[in-house]
Amino acid sequence: MIIDFHGHVGSFDSIGARQDADRILRAMDMAQVDLACVFNIGHGDASKANQLTAEFVAQHPDRFIGFLFVTPHYPEEMEAEMIRGADELGLKGIKIYPPYFNRSVEDAIWDPIFSFAHQRKLPVISHTDGTDPIVNPNNGEPQMFVPWAKKYPGANIVLAHAGNFRTGRQSCVRAARSCPNIYIEICTSWRHFRSIEDLVEGAGEDRVLYGSDLPLIDPRIHTGRVLTANISDDAKRKILGDNAARLLHLS
């Protein structure tokens, strides 16, 4: 089974990514992806975002798994919305995006989210980026997730884009090696040589997850990164689905 751990509900029109479930499903079929995790991060109103995610998933419940989202700009709404998202809407993980919200990962504002994920044993996926945190303090430098992972060991923290660049990948590997509940998701528009091999060698094949960033990026490109990598078939199976199934409590 192939599980895509990173997909968006909603449109990004200015970069050519309009929400189109049929087009997404066609690409998933061609990539032989069975399930995709999706979230909506575009709304200032998290309840609206989560509603849209749940409605999108409800149209194809056999193909999509919804993740919830909450905005740090309305901390007073966070807890109730997380409970509603998980219990009423059936959302199975949490997405955060520090650069969109101009908040550093180190900000205490995220505490209730990691705490909720810890209590409910949910994965939290966050945008990450390996650029210098002094220059870009809100970009999601991978090391910044380590204190959260140690404080909330029940929360499985997924570093999206594997830090995007080489330095970011190395930082993701260090983070994963220091915490058993940190995972690394691979999608990025940077498809460097040996990126998958380096993640597997550094963090281990149990800690790497396939993701595509659909509908921005075609899922065939990132399944292709895993399938063409010089790693064992067993490692490919784990990255493409088995690891995700474990985090989503599907196996």
Next chain:
Amino acid sequence: MAQPEVPVFDCNAALGRLHNQRVAYDTRDDLLRMMSESGIAKAVVYNPYCLHFGTVEGNQFLLEAIGGDQRLIAQFVVNFATDEISEIDALVRQSGIRSLRVVPATHRYPLVHWIADPWLEWMAQERMALWIPMSMRAEADARDLYETAKRHPKVPVVLAGAHYNSYPVVWPLVKALDHLYVDTSRFDLLDGINRLLQRAGPRRILFGSDFPDVDPRPYLHYLRRCGLSNADLEAICGGNLQRLIFAEG
């Protein structure tokens, strides 16, 4: 379902070191090994020294680096604003160069007709094609590119490294001018190949690797799973570039 192997001709590879960072794969052997591991038979190659320092020197370094290997097709980088056509013309003839690359933003000039016209008139005569990087950092303002390219319909223009960040510029441009081509090396958009096919037809899409920054194997994996006809797959993987560079096919 995956499609069979077709000859692959890469439209976008760089060969050589950079001054400001270590380049992981910077030799001819690295490039040839990547090509052989990826099933790429030939590649159009430029030297990145030309981007920040001298074009004439950098193009010479490129020829030395290629060392006469027939699998590597040299592409010269020129500066429309400061190079002299007469000087480049002699080198182009000597070396059998079939395409040029310009980087107006990096070379700090606008791609306007009163700078580019003499070059493009000469290129039309010589049946040469022009590459302009439109990756995350577009090398030309879209208005300048449109106005200038429109005046020279006989010079094919390849939008190299078109990234989804440049989509709002690339998408209307390929519709507005039918002698613009898209290099796929960074065109990762969901269902992007089929959407490009609908937008521009099969003859204006070129496979590119963006070596040494990008591993081309995943994209070739993707291209073979787009449900393309064999004719379209062959055109995108190499036939179109062959026609563009060698006026064949």
